[in-house]
Amino acid sequence: MEEGCAEVAGIDDVARALERTSGGGVILTSLDAIQDWARGYSLWMMPMGTACCAIELIAASFSRFDFDRHGSIPRPDPRHTDVMIVAGTICTRMAPAVKRLWDQMPDPKWCIAMGNCAVSGGIFYYDTYSVVRGVDQFLPVDVYITGCPPRPESLQDGILRLREKVRAESASPSRTREIEGVLPLPSDAPRGEAGESE
Amino acid sequence: MSFVWGLLWGLATVLLIAGGAVIGVWWERKVSARIQMRLGPQQIGPAGSLQMIADVPKLLFKEDVVPAGADRRVFMYAPLLVFAPIAMAIAVIPFWAGWAPLDSAVGVLFFLAVPSIGVLGILLSAWSSHNTLSTLGGVRAAAQMVSYEVPRSLAVLSVVVLAGSMRPTEVMGAWQWWWVPLTLLGFVVYFVASIAEMNRGPFDIPEAESELVAGYFADYSGMRWAFFMMAEYGAMIAASLFGAALFLGGFVWLPGLAGLAVYIGLAALGYRDWRRSMAAEALA
Amino acid sequence: MNITELREYLCTQYPDLCPLFSIEFGDGVLTVPSDRLGEAMCSLKDLGFDFLGMLTAVDYGDEFELVYRLRAREMHLGLFLKTRVPREAPHIRSVTALWPSANWHEREVFDLFGIVFDGHPDLRRILLPDDWVGHPLRKDYEDPNIIRRPDYL
């Protein structure tokens, strides 16, 4: 992806140049705001359903708990999607396929681990030889949804939580904006030093 | 002077297609949701009508993925080759009495011939994305589009024979009310053939999700994929306007716009009865 | 032909194998040494057992026990057929030729237990990837990936 980074780096120089000019910062943040708002309201999802959670994912996108209300359409093709919802147990034989689909998705992409099996291997944690214990072993997961299977409402709550998280993104990846809603991950530095991560 | 005029009209066509696409996508998502007892987008704009306002910037900022094995340059310009013919075809449609942006003696022939360049664009995009499933989709789409051009042209020919001229403005001007029973069958054939031309509705085998994941534009992402969508909606608008102008003639002075008006009227009607049904549901 | 006639037939046909019968559940159990399996299977198929419902194996330490569940659909009869196979070189005759439904079941038993079925048209692993080492359902199968469940009892 080397040429991809070149383009992205280009945006970084523009962002730095804008910040140096007097009104530039305003333009950049407003551009970020529009971009994040647009991404938040049209998260097209890639249903990576393998087991029982796939049935709940289908139920969530059908008439009773409509996904389309949040502007997110289930698209079967990884190229057209933004968020991959991993629903169900990922076995060692299935993991390379999931990783391959993840790599095929265009860049501003997020991942939702739906159900205990995707979060941590769930009920299949002990005594199994072929289950990947948690999708975050090979995918960067943004939202974890617990439940076995989680109810469609909690799945849609996950989508709305992801909208909050999307607001932290910025056009130039080197710059992230602090939003208060995000819970610090255990691996994050304690609250005090969060300042200089800007 | 004609260059500036052409530029201006080109811009107007793109805006027309973009506007049509916004209404088209919203209308399609809402109506299909309504048929499937769902609600459809409802969070942006009244009744979700401005959902495209969120979709288009997102697609703009999407990473532009070109697959490794793909033939880079062909892959990048194929969508343009699909979209451009549709935009060109709109230039020939007579908008009001005696005037069309490109008033040429063989306007009808131009309208029927130019979109078939799109077939080349589809084949190029399918072949260049180096993906077996999309190649299958591309070949199917090409076969379907080429085979449905013949009935479509013959259907339009019936009106041309009645009007005695190939110039769209003259055909529309010479329109008589007793032509309708004569060209009714032609209109139905034209309507069905143009649906097949656009790979929509019952003819969407090339992009049927069930086996080929997304047909010939499987490997396109972001704005490049949106070009294919714009081409599809543009083809819809062009076919309906041209059909309205030739077969229905409409009010002699604004057939094209009448088609557009009917289109928007339907949208408004649909919106009003949808609001009423929502209110009814709320009461029940 | 009902259960009692089946019992007489089996007792006369295989007096030394002492077929057991449980009338309450209407099923017979016939334990056959592995070398006479082919002949027993052929005669049972001849009798009218046209449906092989289940085929599985159990690891009894020094040998494996293969369990076949046959059904005669018209006569509403069920019959278990058990045979024992040594652990070192577990070989048994494949019955895919008589009941094609055994094809995938035998492949699964080969995959999870390592019992080789001679004459099977396409004996490969079915559930695990082909480069998998070992046969998981054996009692002595250890795998670094397995985390034993702590014993709360």
Place this chain on the structure above:
Amino acid sequence: MSVPSDIDREAMVVPADCLEAAESLREVGAQDGRLTPEGDEDHLVVNIGPSHPSTHGVCRIVVELDGEIVVRAEPVIGHLHRGIEKMAENRTYMQVMPLTDRLDYVGSMYANWAYCRAVERLTGIRVPERAEYIRVIVCELQRIASHMMSIGSTGADTGAFTAFMYAFVQREKVVDLFEAVCGARLTYNYVRPGGVAADLPEGWEEKCRAFIEQHPTAMVELDRLLFGNVIARARLKDIGVLDPATAVAWGATGPVARGSGVDWDLRRDDAYSVYPRFDFDVPLGERGDCYDRARVRLWECVQSCRIIGQALDQLAECEPGVIKADGLPRLLAPRPGDAYDHIESARGSLGVYLVSDGSVRPYRMKVRSPAFANLALLPMLARGHTLSDLVVVLGSLDPVFGEVDR
């Protein structure tokens, strides 16, 4: 298909039609899923899956195409193999219960029931009558929900996506009933060895009756919506034709076999629990193509409504409140020995074979999965059809990969 009597028993010469079946398999044999296309080289080898919108879960089909025609199709399964049978060996009999929910996750109720029947046969527990009736009602409702899922996905495969939504309306109603009974939408853990987990909440029977009143009319409407649609019918008729002899030889059970006219339904032919007290008929197909299999599933739902109606009437007579066999030890430790029992699930005869060595943990648990046996038919049924029909044939076999891969 009986064996000709004059053959030489010892050499076990194979009868002709079995040879043909075995022959067809050797041809389909592929090393690790990669088809080696012998024969002319211009065949196109395509991978469908393992994550594909229409493969009903995780199944990779390696297809060798001649143009659009499928020359060979080899399903590569095992992508959801979690080793449930290995896990069961380290859990007590009650702890294995939640695992059975995840086997056939579209129909967890009868997956529980199959396991419970095997445990009851092993330990000799007598289940009170009220519990048996509740089990029948709940499992027939589950059959309806599972068939709705299957018919809906048949509609989605043939392009009639709206039919999927209308079928799901019925499934959501059944799921509401289950939520009232045991609190869960998909993995219920409700049928327990010795009875059921909890009694029916009051007012549940009325809701259930209301459901079975409106269900047959909804089925007729779905029938017109999906099978009345000319395009869907044209795409289902004469696709993946399965003749009865092959169906039985290949161990196909349930709607897949009944679609070809094999008159075999465990609820009637090997009657268990309180089924002999109900009268219902078993719909059969004639030609054994995808159309008949889907129609058989649809009309089975109507028969299930009849069973539920009769069960609800007879439920009123049994003494209320007794839903579990009394005297059940907290830790079941059955006598050494083995037991096998099967029930008629929505996909066929779902059997559980339990071996016990006297301890509190099963020594071996084997699940006889009907979807596993039915899926073995795919290579034979899909040959000669186009690529899009291959997907329709897979949908008509209705595999659920939690149960296929275990």
